[in-house]
Amino acid sequence: MKEEMLDCLGEACPVPLVKAQKALEKLDAGDILIVQIDHSCAMKNVPEWAREAGHNVEIEEVDDGEWEVVIEKVK
Amino acid sequence: MLKKFSESIAKNDYYKAWLKDAWPYLTGAILLSVFQIVTIAVTGNPWGVSAVLANWGAWIFEAVGGSVDKWYYFSSSAARETLANGPLRDPGTMRNLGIAAGALFSALIASGFKVKKLKSWRQVIAAVIGGLLMGYGARIGFGCNIGALYSGIASLSLSGWVYGVFMFFGAIVGSRLLVKYFM
Numbered sequence: 001m002k003e004e005m006l007d008c009l010g011e012a013c014p015v016p017l018v019k020a021q022k023a024l025e026k027l028d029a030g031d032i033l034i035v036q037i038d039h040s041c042a043m044k045n046v047p048e049w050a051r052e053a054g055h056n057v058e059i060e061e062v063d064d065g066e067w068e069v070v071i072e073k074v075k
Numbered sequence: 076m077l078k079k080f081s082e083s084i085a086k087n088d089y090y091k092a093w094l095k096d097a098w099p100y101l102t103g104a105i106l107l108s109v110f111q112i113v114t115i116a117v118t119g120n121p122w123g124v125s126a127v128l129a130n131w132g133a134w135i136f137e138a139v140g141g142s143v144d145k146w147y148y149f150s151s152s153a154a155r156e157t158l159a160n161g162p163l164r165d166p167g168t169m170r171n172l173g174i175a176a177g178a179l180f181s182a183l184i185a186s187g188f189k190v191k192k193l194k195s196w197r198q199v200i201a202a203v204i205g206g207l208l209m210g211y212g213a214r215i216g217f218g219c220n221i222g223a224l225y226s227g228i229a230s231l232s233l234s235g236w237v238y239g240v241f242m243f244f245g246a247i248v249g250s251r252l253l254v255k256y257f258m
Contacts, residue, residue: 010194014250015257022258038189040182044097065182065189 002031009038009066016042017049020071024055027073035069036062043067085186095185111229118166121230123222124174125213127167133158148214197256 006023008016020035027033035046043059046069050057056072084090111122133143137158143149149158162168182188193199213219216238218227224242227235 010191010198015253018254018258038191040097040187063189065187 002027004031004033006033006035008042009036011037011042012039013041013045017045020046020069021049024050024071024073029073029075031073033071033073035071036066037069038066040065043069094181107225108229111226114170115226115230120166121222121226122170123167123218123226124171125210125219126222127165127171128210129214130154130157130165130167131162134162201256 004023004027006019008019011019016035016037016039020033023035024033037043037046047057047059050069050071055074058070060068060070062068085095114120114122129148133146133149136143143158149155157165157167179188209219213223216223218224218238220238220242224235224238227238229235
């Protein structure tokens with residue numbers, strides 16, 4: 001069980017999504033990837049992609065306009 | 076008390092659905108369609124964004140003593156009239172300001188407003204180069220993705236579809252460059 005932070009603060013779409021996809025590829029099932037984002041459109045496409053791929057997703061609002069998307073890799 | 080009030084609003088279901096969370100794409104599409112019809116009905120011109128920016132450039136240039144009288148781009152009578160009327164009587168200027176004000180308001184009311192830090196100078200350079208290319212392309216193509224693509228297709232013009240096909244190929248090249256230099 002590994003937990004990895006991915007800093008995407010200050011990055012615009014689609015950079016956070018592509019970075020999250022690449023980072024998750026390197027992880028094993030059961031590992032957790034936390035994507036830090038402050039771009040509201042990434043708030044839509046990152047969780048959408050992760051849920052569609054079948055992973056468990058939780059969104060935490062860290063601050064005004066700042067979120068952490070917690071993705072647990074399922075398979 | 077104000078803190079308590081804002082905390083109770085944050086938990087309100089209607090606040091979350093209407094103001095906090097993003098609306099579904101379909102809702103956005105329908106609203107955009109309705110408002111572009113309102114735009115063409117009220118102003119007599121289809122919705123456009125970037126042509127207004129060129130007019131802003133002309134007004135700024137004239138304000139500092141320049142003249143665009145001999146420029147081919149502003150030589151049509153419609154363009155001359157718009158420039159002569161000034162920004163306060165230009166529907167496009169009002170609409171662009173409205174878009175910026177509305178976007179700011181929606182971010183503020185969703186408590187999603189944040190001044191972002193620059194990630195790298197590479198990002199700044201790419202943004203400047205990208206902006207210049209987009210601005211140049213939008214003027215030489217007589218419209219951006221709103222005026223030429225969206226409004227073009229909405230008015231059943233073939234040019235909108237042609238624009239869309241080539242924008243798709245441009246987007247493929249752009250995403251390749253993005254993955255190569257920003258990942």
